[in-house]
Amino acid sequence: MSSVIMSSNRLAADAKPAAVAAAPRRLMAGAGVAGVVVLALLPLVAGGYWTYTLGLCFANAIAIISVSFLVRYGGEVSIGHGVFVAAGAYTVALMEKYLGVSLLASLPLAAVSGAFLGLLFAYPSRYLSGIYLAVATMALALALPEVLLHFSSVSGGYEGLYVKLDALPGIAKETQRYYLPLAGLVAVALLLRHFRRSRQAMALLLIRASPHAAESFGVRRSWARLSCMALSGAIAAIAGALLSFSSSTVSPNSFTLWTSIFLLVGSVVSLYSMSILGSLLGGLFLTLMPLLLAGAGDWVPILYGTALLAVVLGVNALPAKLRARLHGGNP
Amino acid sequence: MSAQATLDRDPLVVEDLSLSFGGIQVLQHIALHLKAGEITGLIGPNGAGKTSFFNCLTGLYSPQHGSIRLGSQRLEGVPPTGRAALGFSRSFQHVALCPELTMAENVMIGLDRQSSAGWLDAFLPLPGGRAERSRNRERALAALDRLGVLHVADDYPAQLPPGVLRLAEIARAIAGDPRVLLLDEPAAGLNSIETGDLSSALKRLRAPGLVLVVVEHDMDLIMDVCDTIHVLNVGRLLASGSPGQVRSNPDVVRVYLGDEDA
Numbered sequence: 257m258s259s260v261i262m263s264s265n266r267l268a269a270d271a272k273p274a275a276v277a278a279a280p281r282r283l284m285a286g287a288g289v290a291g292v293v294v295l296a297l298l299p300l301v302a303g304g305y306w307t308y309t310l311g312l313c314f315a316n317a318i319a320i321i322s323v324s325f326l327v328r329y330g331g332e333v334s335i336g337h338g339v340f341v342a343a344g345a346y347t348v349a350l351m352e353k354y355l356g357v358s359l360l361a362s363l364p365l366a367a368v369s370g371a372f373l374g375l376l377f378a379y380p381s382r383y384l385s386g387i388y389l390a391v392a393t394m395a396l397a398l399a400l401p402e403v404l405l406h407f408s409s410v411s412g413g414y415e416g417l418y419v420k421l422d423a424l425p426g427i428a429k430e431t432q433r434y435y436l437p438l439a440g441l442v443a444v445a446l447l448l449r450h451f452r453r454s455r456q457a458m459a460l461l462l463i464r465a466s467p468h469a470a471e472s473f474g475v476r477r478s479w480a481r482l483s484c485m486a487l488s489g490a491i492a493a494i495a496g497a498l499l500s501f502s503s504s505t506v507s508p509n510s511f512t513l514w515t516s517i518f519l520l521v522g523s524v525v526s527l528y529s530m531s532i533l534g535s536l537l538g539g540l541f542l543t544l545m546p547l548l549l550a551g552a553g554d555w556v557p558i559l560y561g562t563a564l565l566a567v568v569l570g571v572n573a574l575p576a577k578l579r580a581r582l583h584g585g586n587p
Numbered sequence: 588m589s590a591q592a593t594l595d596r597d598p599l600v601v602e603d604l605s606l607s608f609g610g611i612q613v614l615q616h617i618a619l620h621l622k623a624g625e626i627t628g629l630i631g632p633n634g635a636g637k638t639s640f641f642n643c644l645t646g647l648y649s650p651q652h653g654s655i656r657l658g659s660q661r662l663e664g665v666p667p668t669g670r671a672a673l674g675f676s677r678s679f680q681h682v683a684l685c686p687e688l689t690m691a692e693n694v695m696i697g698l699d700r701q702s703s704a705g706w707l708d709a710f711l712p713l714p715g716g717r718a719e720r721s722r723n724r725e726r727a728l729a730a731l732d733r734l735g736v737l738h739v740a741d742d743y744p745a746q747l748p749p750g751v752l753r754l755a756e757i758a759r760a761i762a763g764d765p766r767v768l769l770l771d772e773p774a775a776g777l778n779s780i781e782t783g784d785l786s787s788a789l790k791r792l793r794a795p796g797l798v799l800v801v802v803e804h805d806m807d808l809i810m811d812v813c814d815t816i817h818v819l820n821v822g823r824l825l826a827s828g829s830p831g832q833v834r835s836n837p838d839v840v841r842v843y844l845g846d847e848d849a
Contacts, residue, residue, distance in 0.1 A: 472667055473697055
């Protein structure tokens, strides 16, 4: 049976909506580039405190993307993603401590370690879903600080490890702490934007929506789960690597259960977005809100909850098209 | 003629197939010879076991008894993904499209088993991956065009009426040039004009190497397009034959078609 009976020219001409939709898409792409340029120029006018904070915010935005990736492509919620972030952070710190190499050399290995850890967790839990998988990820997050303290001779115990080496020698540390996480965020967002159009992404999205249909077209459920967790773990580990570089230190206190919960909160605030703009909203909430509320004493949890509600309800009240844009261009 | 061409004319043979859930017998001793090159209809009242039969063919259900063969290839133990690789394809009673994908992208999933783009192609704009994606999109557009819904290629499912979604689902099923095509109630939700278009499209799908089976309640459509019709009733095969033979079978009239004079 031969199904290709049309010439490509006629098909391209008939599928006109794509061309019609291209104009606003180009406009949004232009706005996106302009936004990145503004962020790139920001250190020229902002002080050291803000560049430091925004550097952390960019790394947090990548970590938030890793949680959103699991939600969007796997249909699952994680409250243990701090573990994968920690894998990336400790890989960078340990490679500096034992091998004397800087972030640029250790970053790829950090991503691999996150992917490996994701696979290691996904295989035994591949038949869990929903609340059961979420609780399993929570167990990871609860166990992590104890594991790090148990191996304190390697992990540095309570005090943790320092990340001091310059990634780009000759450039001011403050500058590196800002631009490397920004470059990481832009790169991750662009890679995921391309990924969304791949056959693997389409298969993952279909198996989330209709597992039986996907299996009937040759997509295996176990493949989907393992792929999702590995990729999500790798993205989280990249975030951890950049976070350790920007904050210059890693310790068990940075990766508690609350870290994982706040990553999920950031993902919700960003509407599970994988775009730069959406993830930055989550990153800003995650990084700045505690700083803004620092002087509120006992009122912090209440104000934090109120701010969370205000952001989520406010973002959901936005027009559908704007929300779709925050999502990364899909409804 | 090549060996592949000979192989591609293999019939789908079902022998003594029985399926039960707990104590409930869903299918009992079904034996069918589904020929390539024909359009076969499978009809029967609700609960007759038609969709369960499809699920057995595609491997979603594992029958307790009997066998299924595609030519000489026995399918026991072959999972749904393996059967997809053998050329099985289907549409579903309830539309199973992904709401986050455009219609063209949904159809492109029907080509996944024939695609080879790897993980590097997924993340980087490498030439091989781009070329394959472009080819797949072209084939998906051609499949949508065969069903007369090319104009919705870049729309999302939520923006479209059920009839169009059903046609797009059939386009996904045919995009990969399957050897066995199973359509589960393809006319459900279609208006009379769309059903007429579907009827023409189904006739055009008829191909020498294709085993095409249609489950449907629209008797006008079934009688119009099918060469052979099998009738199921409470899990048993009630009758088989040409549309004329089935229409005049008193048992079929009694349990399913109904007597217009009654």
